[in-house]
Amino acid sequence: MENEYYPWGGDFTVCKNNGCVAVVLLQINYTPSPDVAIYGPLKTENIGVEKIVANIISNPYIRYLVVCGDDIRGHRSGSSLLALHKYGIDKKNRIINAPGAIPYIENLKKEAIDRFCAQLKIIDMIGIKDKKMIDNAINECIAKTPGCFGEPYIAIRIKPETTKIDDKRALHSRIIINYMDKVKKRE
Amino acid sequence: MFSFTKKQEVLDISGIKIGGQPGEQPTVLFGGAFFKGIPDFKKTEKDIQNMLDLSKKTGNSSIPDFFIKKEEDVEKIIDFIGNTLPKNQPFSVDIIEPTVKIKVLEQLDKKNLLNRTIYNSIHIGITEKERKALKQHTPDMAIIVAFNPKDKSPDGKIEVLENGAHLTDKGLLAIADELGIKKVLVDTAALAPGDNSGAAISAIPVIKEEYGLPTGCAIHNVVEKSTWLNKYFESAKKTVDVSSNVNIVLFGGDFAIFGPIENADLVFPIIAWQDILVSEYTENYFGVKPAESHPRRKFF
Numbered sequence: 001m002e003n004e005y006y007p008w009g010g011d012f013t014v015c016k017n018n019g020c021v022a023v024v025l026l027q028i029n030y031t032p033s034p035d036v037a038i039y040g041p042l043k044t045e046n047i048g049v050e051k052i053v054a055n056i057i058s059n060p061y062i063r064y065l066v067v068c069g070d071d072i073r074g075h076r077s078g079s080s081l082l083a084l085h086k087y088g089i090d091k092k093n094r095i096i097n098a099p100g101a102i103p104y105i106e107n108l109k110k111e112a113i114d115r116f117c118a119q120l121k122i123i124d125m126i127g128i129k130d131k132k133m134i135d136n137a138i139n140e141c142i143a144k145t146p147g148c149f150g151e152p153y154i155a156i157r158i159k160p161e162t163t164k165i166d167d168k169r170a171l172h173s174r175i176i177i178n179y180m181d182k183v184k185k186r187e
Numbered sequence: 188m189f190s191f192t193k194k195q196e197v198l199d200i201s202g203i204k205i206g207g208q209p210g211e212q213p214t215v216l217f218g219g220a221f222f223k224g225i226p227d228f229k230k231t232e233k234d235i236q237n238m239l240d241l242s243k244k245t246g247n248s249s250i251p252d253f254f255i256k257k258e259e260d261v262e263k264i265i266d267f268i269g270n271t272l273p274k275n276q277p278f279s280v281d282i283i284e285p286t287v288k289i290k291v292l293e294q295l296d297k298k299n300l301l302n303r304t305i306y307n308s309i310h311i312g313i314t315e316k317e318r319k320a321l322k323q324h325t326p327d328m329a330i331i332v333a334f335n336p337k338d339k340s341p342d343g344k345i346e347v348l349e350n351g352a353h354l355t356d357k358g359l360l361a362i363a364d365e366l367g368i369k370k371v372l373v374d375t376a377a378l379a380p381g382d383n384s385g386a387a388i389s390a391i392p393v394i395k396e397e398y399g400l401p402t403g404c405a406i407h408n409v410v411e412k413s414t415w416l417n418k419y420f421e422s423a424k425k426t427v428d429v430s431s432n433v434n435i436v437l438f439g440g441d442f443a444i445f446g447p448i449e450n451a452d453l454v455f456p457i458i459a460w461q462d463i464l465v466s467e468y469t470e471n472y473f474g475v476k477p478a479e480s481h482p483r484r485k486f487f
Binding site: 008009010011046047050073074075092093094100101102103104105106107171172173174175177181182183184185 | 188189190191192193256257282283284285287310311312334335336337341342345353354378379380381382389392393395396397412414439472473
Protein backbone atom coordinates (compact mmCIF):
# COMPACT_ATOMS: atom_id res chain seq x y z
CA MET A 1 0.00 0.00 0.00
CA GLU A 2 2.75 2.46 0.86
CA ASN A 3 4.34 2.03 -2.56
CA GLU A 4 1.08 3.07 -4.17
CA TYR A 5 0.92 6.25 -2.06
CA TYR A 6 -2.44 5.31 -0.54
CA PRO A 7 -4.48 6.89 0.80
CA TRP A 8 -4.52 9.32 -2.13
CA GLY A 9 -3.60 12.68 -0.59
CA GLY A 10 -6.25 15.19 0.34
CA ASP A 11 -8.04 16.87 3.17
CA PHE A 12 -8.94 13.93 5.39
CA THR A 13 -8.03 12.31 8.70
CA VAL A 14 -7.21 8.63 9.03
CA CYS A 15 -8.24 7.13 12.38
CA LYS A 16 -8.61 3.39 12.90
CA ASN A 17 -7.17 1.34 10.05
CA ASN A 18 -9.57 -1.56 10.52
CA GLY A 19 -12.58 0.66 11.28
CA CYS A 20 -15.66 -0.13 9.21
CA VAL A 21 -17.00 3.40 8.75
CA ALA A 22 -15.89 6.27 6.54
CA VAL A 23 -17.53 9.66 6.98
CA VAL A 24 -18.02 12.30 4.30
CA LEU A 25 -18.54 15.80 5.69
CA LEU A 26 -20.50 18.30 3.63
CA GLN A 27 -20.18 21.83 4.98
CA ILE A 28 -20.30 20.63 8.55
CA ASN A 29 -17.90 21.24 11.39
CA TYR A 30 -17.95 17.84 13.04
CA THR A 31 -15.34 15.41 14.30
CA PRO A 32 -16.48 11.79 14.30
CA SER A 33 -15.46 9.20 16.86
CA PRO A 34 -11.85 7.93 16.62
CA ASP A 35 -13.29 4.50 15.87
CA VAL A 36 -14.10 5.44 12.27
CA ALA A 37 -11.58 4.51 9.59
CA ILE A 38 -11.35 7.85 7.82
CA TYR A 39 -13.26 11.12 7.58
CA GLY A 40 -13.02 14.37 5.70
CA PRO A 41 -14.83 16.96 3.61
CA LEU A 42 -15.99 16.45 0.03
CA LYS A 43 -15.96 19.47 -2.27
CA THR A 44 -16.03 18.43 -5.92
CA GLU A 45 -18.34 16.09 -7.79
CA ASN A 46 -15.54 14.68 -9.95
CA ILE A 47 -12.02 14.43 -8.52
CA GLY A 48 -13.30 14.59 -4.94
CA VAL A 49 -15.65 11.67 -5.53
CA GLU A 50 -12.90 9.70 -7.29
CA LYS A 51 -10.58 10.15 -4.33
CA ILE A 52 -13.19 8.89 -1.92
CA VAL A 53 -13.89 5.81 -4.04
CA ALA A 54 -10.21 5.00 -4.60
CA ASN A 55 -9.24 5.47 -0.98
CA ILE A 56 -12.17 3.49 0.38
CA ILE A 57 -11.74 0.45 -1.81
CA SER A 58 -8.04 0.40 -0.97
CA ASN A 59 -9.18 -0.47 2.58
CA PRO A 60 -11.50 -3.51 2.57
CA TYR A 61 -12.36 -3.01 6.24
CA ILE A 62 -14.49 0.00 5.35
CA ARG A 63 -18.07 -1.19 4.80
CA TYR A 64 -20.17 1.87 5.55
CA LEU A 65 -20.02 5.38 4.19
CA VAL A 66 -21.89 8.00 6.18
CA VAL A 67 -22.57 11.13 4.11
CA CYS A 68 -23.72 14.01 6.30
CA GLY A 69 -24.16 17.79 6.32
CA ASP A 70 -25.47 20.19 3.72
CA ASP A 71 -24.75 19.45 0.08
CA ILE A 72 -22.79 22.14 -1.76
CA ARG A 73 -24.81 24.34 -4.11
CA GLY A 74 -23.95 23.83 -7.75
CA HIS A 75 -21.41 21.09 -7.17
CA ARG A 76 -23.92 18.86 -5.34
CA SER A 77 -20.97 16.59 -4.62
CA GLY A 78 -22.70 14.58 -1.87
CA SER A 79 -25.72 13.77 -4.01
CA SER A 80 -23.43 12.96 -6.93
CA LEU A 81 -21.54 10.49 -4.74
CA LEU A 82 -24.82 8.85 -3.78
CA ALA A 83 -25.86 8.72 -7.44
CA LEU A 84 -22.59 7.00 -8.34
CA HIS A 85 -23.26 4.32 -5.76
CA LYS A 86 -26.83 3.87 -6.90
CA TYR A 87 -26.62 4.19 -10.69
CA GLY A 88 -22.96 4.07 -11.74
CA ILE A 89 -21.67 5.90 -14.82
CA ASP A 90 -22.79 6.11 -18.43
CA LYS A 91 -20.74 5.61 -21.60
CA LYS A 92 -19.38 9.13 -21.37
CA ASN A 93 -18.25 8.48 -17.79
CA ARG A 94 -20.90 10.82 -16.43
CA ILE A 95 -22.46 9.76 -13.14
CA ILE A 96 -26.00 8.73 -14.03
CA ASN A 97 -28.64 11.05 -12.54
CA ALA A 98 -26.01 13.12 -10.75
CA PRO A 99 -27.18 16.67 -10.04
CA GLY A 100 -23.67 18.19 -9.90
CA ALA A 101 -22.27 20.56 -12.51
CA ILE A 102 -19.39 18.36 -13.79
CA PRO A 103 -20.02 14.85 -12.42
CA TYR A 104 -17.50 12.88 -14.47
CA ILE A 105 -15.51 9.89 -13.27
CA GLU A 106 -12.57 9.80 -15.61
CA ASN A 107 -9.88 8.08 -13.62
CA LEU A 108 -11.58 4.95 -12.33
CA LYS A 109 -12.38 1.76 -14.20
CA LYS A 110 -15.85 0.27 -14.10
CA GLU A 111 -14.55 -2.58 -11.91
CA ALA A 112 -13.44 -0.05 -9.32
CA ILE A 113 -16.92 1.48 -9.24
CA ASP A 114 -18.52 -1.97 -9.05
CA ARG A 115 -16.24 -2.80 -6.19
CA PHE A 116 -17.19 0.46 -4.44
CA CYS A 117 -20.88 -0.39 -4.78
CA ALA A 118 -20.39 -3.96 -3.56
CA GLN A 119 -18.10 -3.13 -0.64
CA LEU A 120 -20.06 -0.22 0.76
CA LYS A 121 -23.46 0.53 2.14
CA ILE A 122 -24.17 4.24 2.08
CA ILE A 123 -25.89 5.91 4.99
CA ASP A 124 -27.52 8.96 3.41
CA MET A 125 -27.60 11.75 5.98
CA ILE A 126 -27.47 14.65 3.55
CA GLY A 127 -29.32 17.57 5.13
CA ILE A 128 -28.56 16.34 8.65
CA LYS A 129 -26.16 18.35 10.82
CA ASP A 130 -27.28 17.13 14.23
CA LYS A 131 -24.11 15.66 15.73
CA LYS A 132 -25.92 13.25 18.03
CA MET A 133 -27.87 11.79 15.14
CA ILE A 134 -24.69 11.33 13.13
CA ASP A 135 -22.89 9.80 16.12
CA ASN A 136 -25.76 7.33 16.55
CA ALA A 137 -25.71 6.34 12.89
CA ILE A 138 -21.96 5.75 13.03
CA ASN A 139 -22.24 3.71 16.24
CA GLU A 140 -24.99 1.57 14.71
CA CYS A 141 -22.72 0.75 11.78
CA ILE A 142 -19.80 -0.08 14.07
CA ALA A 143 -22.03 -2.33 16.20
CA LYS A 144 -22.81 -4.48 13.16
CA THR A 145 -19.12 -5.59 12.95
CA PRO A 146 -19.42 -6.42 9.25
CA GLY A 147 -15.88 -7.75 8.83
CA CYS A 148 -13.36 -7.35 6.05
CA PHE A 149 -14.60 -7.37 2.42
CA GLY A 150 -11.53 -9.14 1.04
CA GLU A 151 -8.34 -7.92 -0.61
CA PRO A 152 -7.57 -4.22 -1.00
CA TYR A 153 -8.44 -2.89 -4.46
CA ILE A 154 -5.86 -0.54 -5.93
CA ALA A 155 -7.85 1.64 -8.32
CA ILE A 156 -5.24 4.17 -9.27
CA ARG A 157 -1.49 4.15 -9.28
CA ILE A 158 -0.92 7.47 -7.61
CA LYS A 159 2.74 7.76 -8.53
CA PRO A 160 2.80 10.06 -11.54
CA GLU A 161 4.42 9.16 -14.83
CA THR A 162 6.98 11.72 -15.89
CA THR A 163 7.44 13.12 -19.35
CA LYS A 164 11.01 12.84 -20.60
CA ILE A 165 12.18 15.83 -22.56
CA ASP A 166 15.76 16.06 -23.80
CA ASP A 167 15.88 19.78 -24.60
CA LYS A 168 17.66 21.75 -21.96
CA ARG A 169 15.45 24.83 -22.33
CA ALA A 170 12.11 23.11 -22.38
CA LEU A 171 9.02 24.41 -20.64
CA HIS A 172 6.73 21.65 -21.80
CA SER A 173 6.67 18.91 -24.42
CA ARG A 174 4.67 21.24 -26.73
CA ILE A 175 6.83 24.34 -26.47
CA ILE A 176 10.46 25.31 -26.13
CA ILE A 177 12.34 28.53 -25.51
CA ASN A 178 14.78 29.30 -28.29
CA TYR A 179 18.09 31.12 -27.86
CA MET A 180 16.38 34.52 -27.89
CA ASP A 181 14.03 33.51 -25.04
CA LYS A 182 11.15 33.36 -27.49
CA VAL A 183 8.62 30.69 -26.75
CA LYS A 184 7.79 28.60 -29.80
CA LYS A 185 5.91 25.46 -30.61
CA ARG A 186 8.05 22.37 -30.74
CA GLU A 187 8.41 21.09 -34.32
CA MET B 188 10.47 35.90 -18.63
CA PHE B 189 9.80 35.41 -22.27
CA SER B 190 7.89 36.43 -25.35
CA PHE B 191 5.69 34.37 -27.64
CA THR B 192 6.27 33.55 -31.28
CA LYS B 193 2.53 33.22 -31.87
CA LYS B 194 0.65 36.48 -32.41
CA GLN B 195 -1.14 37.37 -29.17
CA GLU B 196 -4.72 38.64 -29.16
CA VAL B 197 -5.57 41.75 -27.16
CA LEU B 198 -9.30 41.70 -26.43
CA ASP B 199 -11.33 44.71 -25.42
CA ILE B 200 -14.40 44.72 -23.25
CA SER B 201 -15.92 48.12 -22.64
CA GLY B 202 -12.51 49.79 -22.78
CA ILE B 203 -10.57 47.27 -20.73
CA LYS B 204 -7.85 45.43 -22.63
CA ILE B 205 -6.81 41.88 -21.82
CA GLY B 206 -4.06 39.84 -23.45
CA GLY B 207 -0.96 40.42 -25.53
CA GLN B 208 2.72 39.70 -25.11
CA PRO B 209 4.13 39.65 -21.57
CA GLY B 210 4.86 43.22 -20.56
CA GLU B 211 2.39 44.75 -23.01
CA GLN B 212 -0.90 45.16 -21.15
CA PRO B 213 -1.30 45.48 -17.38
CA THR B 214 -2.54 42.29 -15.75
CA VAL B 215 -6.32 42.43 -15.32
CA LEU B 216 -7.51 41.59 -11.82
CA PHE B 217 -10.82 39.90 -11.01
CA GLY B 218 -11.94 40.46 -7.41
CA GLY B 219 -14.77 38.27 -6.15
CA ALA B 220 -17.84 39.37 -4.24
CA PHE B 221 -20.68 37.50 -2.51
CA PHE B 222 -18.79 34.23 -1.93
CA LYS B 223 -20.24 33.63 1.49
CA GLY B 224 -23.54 34.19 3.25
CA ILE B 225 -26.21 36.72 2.28
CA PRO B 226 -25.02 39.34 -0.26
CA ASP B 227 -23.84 42.42 1.63
CA PHE B 228 -24.43 45.19 -0.91
CA LYS B 229 -23.25 48.13 1.19
CA LYS B 230 -19.91 46.54 1.97
CA THR B 231 -19.45 45.32 -1.59
CA GLU B 232 -20.12 48.79 -2.98
CA LYS B 233 -17.27 50.13 -0.85
CA ASP B 234 -15.00 47.22 -1.80
CA ILE B 235 -15.65 47.78 -5.50
CA GLN B 236 -14.96 51.49 -5.20
CA ASN B 237 -11.71 50.69 -3.42
CA MET B 238 -10.74 48.25 -6.19
CA LEU B 239 -11.51 50.84 -8.87
CA ASP B 240 -9.38 53.41 -7.01
CA LEU B 241 -6.54 50.89 -6.93
CA SER B 242 -6.91 50.49 -10.71
CA LYS B 243 -6.56 54.24 -11.16
CA LYS B 244 -3.42 54.24 -9.03
CA THR B 245 -1.69 51.21 -10.53
CA GLY B 246 -3.10 50.92 -14.05
CA ASN B 247 -4.19 47.33 -13.46
CA SER B 248 -7.81 47.09 -14.57
CA SER B 249 -10.44 45.72 -12.22
CA ILE B 250 -13.20 43.29 -12.97
CA PRO B 251 -15.67 42.76 -10.12
CA ASP B 252 -16.60 39.06 -10.20
CA PHE B 253 -20.06 38.42 -8.76
CA PHE B 254 -20.66 34.99 -7.31
CA ILE B 255 -24.36 34.18 -7.67
CA LYS B 256 -25.48 31.12 -5.74
CA LYS B 257 -29.25 31.23 -5.47
CA GLU B 258 -32.06 31.96 -7.88
CA GLU B 259 -33.66 34.33 -5.40
CA ASP B 260 -30.50 36.50 -5.40
CA VAL B 261 -30.33 36.93 -9.18
CA GLU B 262 -32.51 40.03 -9.58
CA LYS B 263 -31.07 41.78 -6.54
CA ILE B 264 -27.50 41.24 -7.70
CA ILE B 265 -28.17 42.24 -11.30
CA ASP B 266 -29.94 45.39 -10.09
CA PHE B 267 -26.97 46.13 -7.88
CA ILE B 268 -24.62 45.73 -10.85
CA GLY B 269 -26.76 48.01 -13.01
CA ASN B 270 -27.21 50.69 -10.38
CA THR B 271 -23.83 50.67 -8.66
CA LEU B 272 -21.06 50.06 -11.16
CA PRO B 273 -19.78 52.98 -13.24
CA LYS B 274 -21.57 53.16 -16.59
CA ASN B 275 -18.90 51.42 -18.69
CA GLN B 276 -17.42 49.14 -16.08
CA PRO B 277 -17.25 45.50 -17.21
CA PHE B 278 -17.88 42.74 -14.68
CA SER B 279 -18.10 38.98 -14.55
CA VAL B 280 -20.74 36.64 -13.23
CA ASP B 281 -19.54 33.46 -11.58
CA ILE B 282 -22.26 30.83 -11.31
CA ILE B 283 -22.18 27.09 -10.73
CA GLU B 284 -25.86 26.06 -10.69
CA PRO B 285 -27.07 25.58 -14.30
CA THR B 286 -30.57 26.93 -13.63
CA VAL B 287 -29.16 30.05 -12.02
CA LYS B 288 -26.88 30.58 -15.03
CA ILE B 289 -29.88 30.76 -17.33
CA LYS B 290 -31.79 33.15 -15.12
CA VAL B 291 -28.76 35.42 -14.85
CA LEU B 292 -28.35 35.56 -18.63
CA GLU B 293 -32.02 36.48 -19.06
CA GLN B 294 -31.77 39.23 -16.47
CA LEU B 295 -28.55 40.65 -17.89
CA ASP B 296 -30.20 40.85 -21.28
CA LYS B 297 -33.30 42.48 -19.83
CA LYS B 298 -31.16 45.14 -18.15
CA ASN B 299 -28.99 45.67 -21.25
CA LEU B 300 -25.84 44.63 -19.46
CA LEU B 301 -24.60 41.86 -21.76
CA ASN B 302 -22.15 44.17 -23.55
CA ARG B 303 -20.23 44.53 -20.28
CA THR B 304 -20.58 40.92 -19.16
CA ILE B 305 -17.82 38.36 -18.85
CA TYR B 306 -19.56 35.02 -18.46
CA ASN B 307 -17.71 32.90 -15.90
CA SER B 308 -17.73 30.23 -17.19
CA ILE B 309 -18.10 27.72 -20.01
CA HIS B 310 -16.73 24.29 -19.08
CA ILE B 311 -17.28 20.62 -19.90
CA GLY B 312 -20.42 20.56 -17.75
CA ILE B 313 -22.26 22.91 -20.16
CA THR B 314 -25.87 21.81 -20.63
CA GLU B 315 -28.13 22.06 -23.67
CA LYS B 316 -30.34 24.59 -21.89
CA GLU B 317 -27.31 26.69 -21.06
CA ARG B 318 -26.19 26.64 -24.70
CA LYS B 319 -29.62 27.75 -25.80
CA ALA B 320 -29.64 30.56 -23.24
CA LEU B 321 -26.16 31.71 -24.28
CA LYS B 322 -27.20 31.79 -27.92
CA GLN B 323 -30.23 33.87 -27.06
CA HIS B 324 -28.56 36.15 -24.52
CA THR B 325 -24.95 36.29 -25.67
CA PRO B 326 -22.44 37.96 -23.35
CA ASP B 327 -19.66 40.05 -24.86
CA MET B 328 -16.95 37.83 -23.40
CA ALA B 329 -16.68 34.44 -21.71
CA ILE B 330 -14.14 32.61 -19.64
CA ILE B 331 -13.52 29.07 -20.80
CA VAL B 332 -12.31 26.80 -18.03
CA ALA B 333 -9.94 24.18 -19.39
CA PHE B 334 -10.73 21.60 -16.75
CA ASN B 335 -10.18 18.03 -17.85
CA PRO B 336 -10.94 15.57 -15.05
CA LYS B 337 -8.94 12.81 -16.71
CA ASP B 338 -5.81 14.66 -17.68
CA LYS B 339 -4.91 17.60 -15.48
CA SER B 340 -1.72 18.40 -17.38
CA PRO B 341 -1.42 21.26 -19.92
CA ASP B 342 -2.02 18.66 -22.66
CA GLY B 343 -5.29 17.61 -21.03
CA LYS B 344 -6.34 21.25 -20.77
CA ILE B 345 -5.65 21.73 -24.47
CA GLU B 346 -7.61 18.57 -25.21
CA VAL B 347 -10.83 20.00 -23.73
CA LEU B 348 -10.33 23.26 -25.60
CA GLU B 349 -9.60 21.42 -28.82
CA ASN B 350 -12.02 18.48 -28.89
CA GLY B 351 -13.86 18.33 -25.56
CA ALA B 352 -11.92 15.22 -24.47
CA HIS B 353 -15.01 13.13 -25.39
CA LEU B 354 -16.95 14.88 -22.60
CA THR B 355 -18.57 17.40 -24.93
CA ASP B 356 -19.53 16.96 -28.59
CA LYS B 357 -16.81 19.37 -29.68
CA GLY B 358 -14.02 21.45 -28.23
CA LEU B 359 -14.92 24.23 -25.80
CA LEU B 360 -13.47 26.88 -28.13
CA ALA B 361 -15.70 25.63 -30.96
CA ILE B 362 -18.71 25.62 -28.63
CA ALA B 363 -18.09 29.25 -27.66
CA ASP B 364 -17.72 30.18 -31.31
CA GLU B 365 -20.91 28.37 -32.24
CA LEU B 366 -22.77 30.25 -29.51
CA GLY B 367 -21.62 33.53 -31.00
CA ILE B 368 -19.17 34.40 -28.23
CA LYS B 369 -16.31 36.02 -30.08
CA LYS B 370 -14.15 37.07 -27.15
CA VAL B 371 -12.87 34.31 -24.92
CA LEU B 372 -10.42 34.16 -22.06
CA VAL B 373 -8.89 30.83 -21.11
CA ASP B 374 -8.82 29.86 -17.44
CA THR B 375 -6.30 27.05 -16.93
CA ALA B 376 -8.30 25.52 -14.03
CA ALA B 377 -6.25 25.57 -10.86
CA LEU B 378 -6.80 22.36 -8.91
CA ALA B 379 -6.08 21.31 -5.35
CA PRO B 380 -2.58 20.44 -4.19
CA GLY B 381 -2.01 16.80 -5.07
CA ASP B 382 -3.93 17.18 -8.34
CA ASN B 383 -1.13 18.65 -10.41
CA SER B 384 -1.82 22.13 -9.09
CA GLY B 385 1.30 23.50 -10.83
CA ALA B 386 -0.17 22.58 -14.22
CA ALA B 387 -2.47 25.60 -14.04
CA ILE B 388 0.59 27.84 -14.16
CA SER B 389 2.68 25.83 -16.61
CA ALA B 390 -0.31 25.63 -18.99
CA ILE B 391 -0.37 29.42 -19.37
CA PRO B 392 2.56 29.74 -21.83
CA VAL B 393 1.53 26.50 -23.55
CA ILE B 394 -1.99 27.76 -24.25
CA LYS B 395 -0.83 31.24 -25.20
CA GLU B 396 1.65 29.83 -27.70
CA GLU B 397 -0.97 27.39 -29.02
CA TYR B 398 -3.87 29.85 -29.46
CA GLY B 399 -2.61 33.36 -28.71
CA LEU B 400 -5.64 33.85 -26.44
CA PRO B 401 -5.63 35.80 -23.17
CA THR B 402 -4.96 33.25 -20.45
CA GLY B 403 -4.96 33.23 -16.67
CA CYS B 404 -6.42 31.39 -13.70
CA ALA B 405 -7.55 31.50 -10.08
CA ILE B 406 -4.30 30.20 -8.61
CA HIS B 407 -5.30 31.44 -5.16
CA ASN B 408 -7.75 28.50 -5.05
CA VAL B 409 -4.75 26.21 -4.60
CA VAL B 410 -3.73 28.19 -1.53
CA GLU B 411 -7.24 28.02 -0.17
CA LYS B 412 -7.10 24.24 -0.45
CA SER B 413 -3.65 23.96 1.17
CA THR B 414 -5.00 22.97 4.55
CA TRP B 415 -1.51 22.60 6.01
CA LEU B 416 -1.26 26.40 5.88
CA ASN B 417 -4.30 26.70 8.13
CA LYS B 418 -2.84 24.15 10.47
CA TYR B 419 0.74 25.35 10.79
CA PHE B 420 1.01 28.86 9.36
CA GLU B 421 -2.35 30.52 9.79
CA SER B 422 -0.92 34.02 10.06
CA ALA B 423 0.99 33.63 6.78
CA LYS B 424 -1.95 32.31 4.79
CA LYS B 425 -3.09 35.63 3.38
CA THR B 426 0.45 36.52 2.31
CA VAL B 427 0.74 33.21 0.47
CA ASP B 428 -2.74 33.61 -1.04
CA VAL B 429 -2.06 37.10 -2.36
CA SER B 430 1.45 36.42 -3.61
CA SER B 431 0.43 33.23 -5.42
CA ASN B 432 -0.94 35.51 -8.17
CA VAL B 433 2.59 36.56 -9.09
CA ASN B 434 3.06 33.16 -10.76
CA ILE B 435 0.48 34.05 -13.38
CA VAL B 436 2.34 37.18 -14.45
CA LEU B 437 5.73 35.50 -14.41
CA PHE B 438 4.49 32.76 -16.72
CA GLY B 439 3.10 35.23 -19.22
CA GLY B 440 -0.54 35.25 -18.06
CA ASP B 441 -2.97 38.08 -18.69
CA PHE B 442 -5.44 37.98 -15.82
CA ALA B 443 -5.71 36.77 -12.24
CA ILE B 444 -8.95 35.79 -10.55
CA PHE B 445 -7.58 36.61 -7.14
CA GLY B 446 -10.45 35.63 -4.84
CA PRO B 447 -12.09 37.83 -2.20
CA ILE B 448 -12.32 41.47 -3.26
CA GLU B 449 -11.20 42.38 0.27
CA ASN B 450 -7.67 41.28 -0.72
CA ALA B 451 -7.46 43.96 -3.43
CA ASP B 452 -5.34 46.30 -1.28
CA LEU B 453 -2.60 43.68 -1.20
CA VAL B 454 -3.02 42.11 -4.63
CA PHE B 455 -2.88 45.28 -6.76
CA PRO B 456 0.54 46.56 -5.61
CA ILE B 457 2.07 43.09 -5.83
CA ILE B 458 0.84 42.58 -9.38
CA ALA B 459 1.76 46.12 -10.41
CA TRP B 460 5.25 45.47 -9.09
CA GLN B 461 5.44 42.19 -10.98
CA ASP B 462 4.12 43.80 -14.18
CA ILE B 463 6.91 46.39 -13.95
CA LEU B 464 9.51 43.68 -13.46
CA VAL B 465 8.33 41.77 -16.54
CA SER B 466 7.92 44.89 -18.65
CA GLU B 467 11.44 46.15 -17.94
CA TYR B 468 12.88 42.93 -19.26
CA THR B 469 10.54 42.32 -22.18
CA GLU B 470 10.91 45.86 -23.48
CA ASN B 471 14.68 45.75 -23.20
CA TYR B 472 15.04 42.31 -24.73
CA PHE B 473 12.08 41.98 -27.13
CA GLY B 474 11.04 45.55 -27.65
CA VAL B 475 7.56 45.01 -26.18
CA LYS B 476 6.21 48.50 -25.43
CA PRO B 477 4.04 48.73 -22.32
CA ALA B 478 0.55 50.12 -22.90
CA GLU B 479 -0.22 53.70 -21.83
CA SER B 480 -1.98 52.47 -18.70
CA HIS B 481 0.82 50.07 -17.68
CA PRO B 482 2.04 50.37 -14.06
CA ARG B 483 5.54 50.96 -15.37
CA ARG B 484 4.39 54.18 -16.96
CA LYS B 485 2.52 55.19 -13.80
CA PHE B 486 5.41 54.78 -11.42
CA PHE B 487 8.53 55.50 -13.49
